[in-house]
Amino acid sequence: MGKSVLIIYTGGTVGMIDAGNGVLLPFDIHNLLKWIPELGRFEFKIDSLAFESPLDSSNVGPKEWQQIGQMIADNYAQYTGFVVLHGSDTMSYTASALSFMFDGLSKPVIFTGSQLPIGALRTDAKENILTAIELAAMTDKEGKALIPEVGIYFENHLFRGNRTIKANSENFDAFLSPNCTALAEVGVHFKLNEAQLRKPSAAFSFKSGLSADVALLKVFPGFSAKVFQSVFDNQYLKGLVLETYGTGNIPQDKHLIAGLQQLSERGVHVMVVTQCVMGSVELGRYATSTDLKALDVCSGHDITSEAAVTKMMHVLANNNSSETIKSQLRTSLRGEMTV
Ligand code: ASP
Numbered sequence: 001m002g003k004s005v006l007i008i009y010t011g012g013t014v015g016m017i018d019a020g021n022g023v024l025l026p027f028d029i030h031n032l033l034k035w036i037p038e039l040g041r042f043e044f045k046i047d048s049l050a051f052e053s054p055l056d057s058s059n060v061g062p063k064e065w066q067q068i069g070q071m072i073a074d075n076y077a078q079y080t081g082f083v084v085l086h087g088s089d090t091m092s093y094t095a096s097a098l099s100f101m102f103d104g105l106s107k108p109v110i111f112t113g114s115q116l117p118i119g120a121l122r123t124d125a126k127e128n129i130l131t132a133i134e135l136a137a138m139t140d141k142e143g144k145a146l147i148p149e150v151g152i153y154f155e156n157h158l159f160r161g162n163r164t165i166k167a168n169s170e171n172f173d174a175f176l177s178p179n180c181t182a183l184a185e186v187g188v189h190f191k192l193n194e195a196q197l198r199k200p201s202a203a204f205s206f207k208s209g210l211s212a213d214v215a216l217l218k219v220f221p222g223f224s225a226k227v228f229q230s231v232f233d234n235q236y237l238k239g240l241v242l243e244t245y246g247t248g249n250i251p252q253d254k255h256l257i258a259g260l261q262q263l264s265e266r267g268v269h270v271m272v273v274t275q276c277v278m279g280s281v282e283l284g285r286y287a288t289s290t291d292l293k294a295l296d297v298c299s300g301h302d303i304t305s306e307a308a309v310t311k312m313m314h315v316l317a318n319n320n321s322s323e324t325i326k327s328q329l330r331t332s333l334r335g336e337m338t339v
Helices: 028-037 036-040 062-078 091-101 127-135 225-232 254-268 287-293 305-320 324-329
Strands: 004-009 015-020 024-025 045-050 083-086 109-112 150-154 157-160 184-186 190-192 214-220 239-244 271-272
Touching: 004 028, 004 062, 004 127, 004 324, 015 036, 024 287, 036 127, 062 083, 062 091, 083 157, 091 109, 091 305, 091 324, 109 127, 150 190, 214 225, 214 271, 214 305, 225 254, 239 305, 254 271, 271 305, 271 324, 305 324
Parallel strands: 004 045, 004 083, 083 109, 109 150, 214 239, 239 271
Antiparallel strands: 015 024, 150 157, 157 184, 184 190
């Protein structure tokens, strides 16, 4: 079977064209060739699917993650790789969620987008799309995919999706992967980081379940323990991602500690992540994290908040036993944290 790539268009700046009056409108994916005639020069099949109505990625959430995942799962056997065109604002969340929803991924799923619309003269969309397609089609001599990962390609770098953050709303170089080196650098040559790339371990499966009963809270000097408590008291809450200072530190506030203690007694899972862009949680290093350590919370190590919250949604929806949930939160499932 020859190579082939499926492009899934979900929306975002990447697919916008100027209607002629300065207003940006989503384009018809089937006109992709008109905007990128170079696509005709690929010597393999490129097909496309699209959301019925393209979305700004601010409006993309679990329902759309499931939709993208299903589109890929339904077409998994037919294509060498997949390219997802997506708005950059929440791309890190979608790529993280998809990385957890796919187990045993053995093909590339490359997310890309752009900062300037495809119709703009200086657009970055063309290069991003063309390179993402090349990455999605890369195989070894036996036809095995070289990048069995959910990645984000933007401006010369392919990153593991669940390690990324959108760090710049203006530069073409919009994404960072602060705690994990790039999977590939693309200049004149494609330089794959073989040591970093994952190897598929299980048979491919797609688990679409995602729990919405999750909260993400960031501690800050002067926060109100009462306001936090109102979130803790929510009857639906099953998982909390707590963004702490430095290596996992929180103020030594007895109300906060008592609230967290109640959560643990109620069986609500707490994952501790750091507000620092780089580095890892290390509970117990300072006196200000010993209470958390004693509460048996899960350390997110160097995970991003984007990956933490989507991992929590995935793990809670797909497991019943509290022990399994804890153990999965503490394990790196898809290379999302350095343990
Ligand atoms: N607001 C847009 C979106 O995320 C920005 C972009 O595509 O870069 O859909």
